[in-house]
Amino acid sequence: MATVATVAIVGLGPVGLTTAVAFASQGHRVIGFDIDENRRAEVTQGKPPFYEKGLEAGLKKALRQKRLSVVDRMDDAVRGSGIIFLCVGTPSKPDGSMDVGPLHDAAKSVATAWRDEKTRTVVVKSTVLPGTAESVVRPLLQAAGVPFRIAVNPEFLREGRALEDALRPDRIILGVDSPGTARILRALYRSSRCPVLVTDLRTAESVKYATNALLAAKVSLANELANLCDGFGVDYDEVLRGVALDPRINPQFLVPGVGFGGSCFPKDVRALVASGTANGYRPELLEAVLALNERQFARAIAFLEKELGDLVGRRIALLGLAFKGNTDDVRESRAVPIARELIAKGAIVAGYDPAAMKGFSKLVPEVHLVNSVEEALKGADGCILQADWPAFSGLTAKDFRGLMTNPVVVDGRRILDPKKMRGVRFHRIG
Numbered sequence: 001m002a003t004v005a006t007v008a009i010v011g012l013g014p015v016g017l018t019t020a021v022a023f024a025s026q027g028h029r030v031i032g033f034d035i036d037e038n039r040r041a042e043v044t045q046g047k048p049p050f051y052e053k054g055l056e057a058g059l060k061k062a063l064r065q066k067r068l069s070v071v072d073r074m075d076d077a078v079r080g081s082g083i084i085f086l087c088v089g090t091p092s093k094p095d096g097s098m099d100v101g102p103l104h105d106a107a108k109s110v111a112t113a114w115r116d117e118k119t120r121t122v123v124v125k126s127t128v129l130p131g132t133a134e135s136v137v138r139p140l141l142q143a144a145g146v147p148f149r150i151a152v153n154p155e156f157l158r159e160g161r162a163l164e165d166a167l168r169p170d171r172i173i174l175g176v177d178s179p180g181t182a183r184i185l186r187a188l189y190r191s192s193r194c195p196v197l198v199t200d201l202r203t204a205e206s207v208k209y210a211t212n213a214l215l216a217a218k219v220s221l222a223n224e225l226a227n228l229c230d231g232f233g234v235d236y237d238e239v240l241r242g243v244a245l246d247p248r249i250n251p252q253f254l255v256p257g258v259g260f261g262g263s264c265f266p267k268d269v270r271a272l273v274a275s276g277t278a279n280g281y282r283p284e285l286l287e288a289v290l291a292l293n294e295r296q297f298a299r300a301i302a303f304l305e306k307e308l309g310d311l312v313g314r315r316i317a318l319l320g321l322a323f324k325g326n327t328d329d330v331r332e333s334r335a336v337p338i339a340r341e342l343i344a345k346g347a348i349v350a351g352y353d354p355a356a357m358k359g360f361s362k363l364v365p366e367v368h369l370v371n372s373v374e375e376a377l378k379g380a381d382g383c384i385l386q387a388d389w390p391a392f393s394g395l396t397a398k399d400f401r402g403l404m405t406n407p408v409v410v411d412g413r414r415i416l417d418p419k420k421m422r423g424v425r426f427h428r429i430g
């Protein structure tokens with residue numbers, strides 16, 4: 001039986017709660033803490049404060065099996081555990097730089113709560129710029145005079161499949177301060193069957209940012225190539241089939257659309273641009289990745305105008321309000337600029353999403369939220385599909401022609417089959 005570790009998870013957001021449930025399901029003892037008492041209460045009652053497939057069932061099971069408990073005081077989280085994961089958010093400041101405040105406060109609170117001579121391992125799982133664990137977390141623990149080990153273990157969770165990614169990661173990155181720390185964390189992850197890279201703290205932090213920068217760049221490059229394909233009058237998919245015959249080019253994550261959203265890519269790439277510039281190197285390619293992404297949504301609206309002319313008074317269906325399918329997360333969702341631009345052009349927007357309506361209504365209150373695809377499409381002059389929800393991928397010409405006044409459809413996530421769009425004025429990016 002693998003040794004059961006007692007793990008504290010500080011921060012019960014999308015990363016922390018998913019990590020907590022994953023560790024509990026692997027047989028470890030997990031103590032959860034969050035400074036937000038409402039969040040503590042929701043988690044204790046088995047209700048994740050956000051939508052994530054499979055998480056509620058996993059959480060209820062972990063609570064029922066008493067493998068996961070939530071405590072009201074940081075003292076109990078620290079003193080009851082041997083490994084402490086910091087999973088707090090690192091939001092963007094207005095200038096795009098990373099706000100390390102929550103991480104600083106969490107680390108300080110951990111150091112203050114320690115108050116005994118037990119050696120514990122503090123693991124930074126929050127996405128932090130290279131050098132943060134050494135410059136922010138380590139000094140706080142040193143100042144408290146506690147016997148600690150420190151590590152960086154970035155997460156690569158994709159929303160909508162985060163629990164799957166936590167249970168079956170395709171790689172584990174361990175930035176450590178000593179071989180002993182590596183041994184402790186390898187034992188914790190013993191049930192994972194993926195490659196483990198053991199490196200130093202700063203390199204582990206760098207791997208996370210480089211990964212997200214590369215993935216975001218892939219999306220923007222796919223969008224650029226698709227925009228070029230539009231001009232050449234060729235189908236991007238066919239071109240990519242040819243390109244992917246080159247073994248050096250992996251075709252994954254090269255799906256063009258209305259641009260990337262979410263709480264990670266925009267934030268992490270902006271933080272890289274800000275920190276690079278502050279360090280004297282301006283990452284111009286990453287600036288271009290962001291700039292192209294900012295504008296990409298407009299291509300969907302341009303197609304509507306090409307087909308419908310002036311959009312004043314036109315009723316447009318916006319299918320998918322979350323930043324992608326299988327999540328209720330609307331952070332940086334491209335549905336926001338799309339809706340705002342349509343409304344600015346005088347259109348009437350009917351929005352529908354299986355999970356993100358509540359969150360979206362606060363962002364663009366002028367959008368008329370409706371409760372089904374049919375209601376959104378009924379009488380519509382045009383439609384933009386913005387999130388790759390499974391509920392939308394089966395839509396055919398019959399749906400659009402049967403419900404819409406003008407079947408003008410833009411597939412912004414490339415999930416509809418053009419061959420099933422006979423009689424629809426259909427466009428997808430690229």
Ligand code: UDX
Pocket residue numbers: 155156157158159160212215219252253254255256257258259260261262263264265323324
């Ligand atoms: C991403 C990374 O994938 C994950 O490893 C990291 O831990 C967090 O950030 P996530 O933001 O949940 O995960 O979503 P992801 O599936 O990566 O998509 C991000 C955005 O890019 C979405 O808006 C999606 O629609 C868009 N996208 C993705 C594309 O436009 N084209 C693609 O080919 C892939």
